[in-house]
Amino acid sequence: MLERLRAVEWVGDWDDVLARVMSRRLLMREYLRRAGMWAQAYGAEAAWPFFDVVEYADPEFAIPPEVAAQLQEYLGQIIAIHAVKRTCTGAVRLADYRARRPDALPDLPDLYEPLLLFYERGGEFLQDNGGFLDLSGVLVRPGTLLGRLAGPPLSSLDPALLDAVDAKGSITYYTAADRQGPLLRRRAVRSVPYDEAFGRDSLRWEPTGTQLPASPEKAAELGVVWLDEMEAAALIWAAIAEAGGAA
Template sequence: MGDRAASLVLERLRAVEWDGDWDGDWDDVLAHVMSRRLLMREYLRRAGMWAQAYSAETVWPFFDVVEYADPEFSLSPEVAAQLQEYLGRIIVTNAVKRTGTGAVRLAEFRARHPDALPDLPDLYEPLLLFYERGGAFRQDNAGFLDLTGVQVPPGTLAGRVAGPPLSSLDPDLLDAVDAEGRITYYTAADRQGPLLRRRVVRGVPYSEGFGRDSLRWEPTGALLPVSPEKVTAAELGMVWLDEMEAATLIWTAMADAKRWL
């Protein structure tokens, strides 16, 4: 049973088109920039929680948590051999290989010892989805994470743990946040209005609102601030929203709609 769970995660990794063997359309990778950034932020948050649970703060954020949950644990021989063979032929960073290994090992460990783990959200699922939506990440000498199309500072463990969670990993939500261009989210100052976004594509601005009935972005005539500065937004009766907060509003609308299906 445990090796079956691990094999399923390994199959997901095998299906990823990593940078080194990518032969598809880069536009497709760049189309997932926004959701990949949210997924990485959520992974960093969860990794902080798991690191705290096992006193592994010094190895945060990209680590194999099973090494700390049970240092004596070993994968079933067949899965271990398959994983080693696969990791030996893909061109990715050590951090990617380490977390891929952790995801496979945690799946088998959880299946074998379901009561041995803390009551925390799944550690590696956001990162697996991140890989599936566009491949690997890199880390530069300054520590910034290059997600292909956008850079994200890793921040601090405490800061990430204290940050807002991603409300859902549902593919519909991830698709809804993906769009071309530079995106800024707003809503009415009283937070009672619709979710709005200003999207700039090659210098051309677009104002769009998320329809609670249609569950998609639609053009709107709203005049949105050019920048998220508080004074500018306040002049138009709006407030800037962090992308995590915007994702929560989108998911709330989607969840409400799904309850009526």
Template structure:
């Protein structure tokens, strides 16, 4: 009998939009970039722990944890049917995610004490489908492109662990965004979005969990003296958004 978590993962993969809806992927470009960042970090950790460095970053880790592992026939058939609907470039990692979930659920083999390898990648797929890797090693995530910096570099990456859908949605925006807080880390989270033709929008993240226009943002490099805000990275901003989400839900 297949456990519920593995079946839920299969349903998530079935529900992902594999039709190539570019608008959907563009809307989630920034959150998908951060999810890929976290997958590359986790893949580096797992590859080092399992001796799979040569296969990093996109590999089936179950082959290294238990080379004799096979899915039960009924689950294997369900997975095969699911993968026929998955974009070709994502089939390997989607299949690997299901196999790892099934191996973990079986519970008779020790796995590395590491965060779930494929969780951020599955969320990435749910928010806009597959990615494409070009001959130069760049990953086209639709709307943004990144290039893996090598396994050792990604081992030292700052973790991105805020996977709440509301947090991910709050990170997605048109234009190039930078995030800012007061130098003493008090007060609200603010962001500046730069669009084409030098169009600029300054916004504050409110307790109602949405971005609103603001006149608060005064950056130090603008030579203003009334209020100077320090820039933070988008992963730090995500943690502040997640804290606001927790406060709003009372958890």
């Protein structure tokens, strides 16, 4: 786990980071949801969302001193954001705890994996004074623990799905009003719209040949319905899995 963190490009190329804004936002949403589950399991609600869960699972647990020293030296050199340091520490400690005491952990989805993938796809995040998370290209409000728990899960962390949701521009998803049609999206790049459909056979985004709404409020006028990005990701993943394109 420590070697995995060492491989992260914490300050990456800005164009590369912008090209992965959508997947990073989905991964952050999934982390916030999972963090709520783990926080409830260990009575760590007050520490949500960015915390070291092992402190609550087993306060006496310690990783090997040499690993702890290497981790702190590494984080001290490259990371200034407390929440990022906290979760990186938590990921290393949870990995060691799981290796040594696998039966002691609850049957919950891996806590830190969405956040680790988030880091690997563009580096750290920032927290501003308004309570938002700056994901380098988009702002996300953490919301509340209960609100995140009530949200839909991300269907998969598979790279094929994460790559399929990424694209330049501001993206809005739609599908047919009867929800039987293809997944559609309008991508606005510098105010220029690109209307695309996700092909279930090609597993690629292709021009629709028809105009999509300029905003969710205008969806009904064109006989389509707006989709949340998590719901859109579920449809993309269903197509990938059906075609056998999963990693």
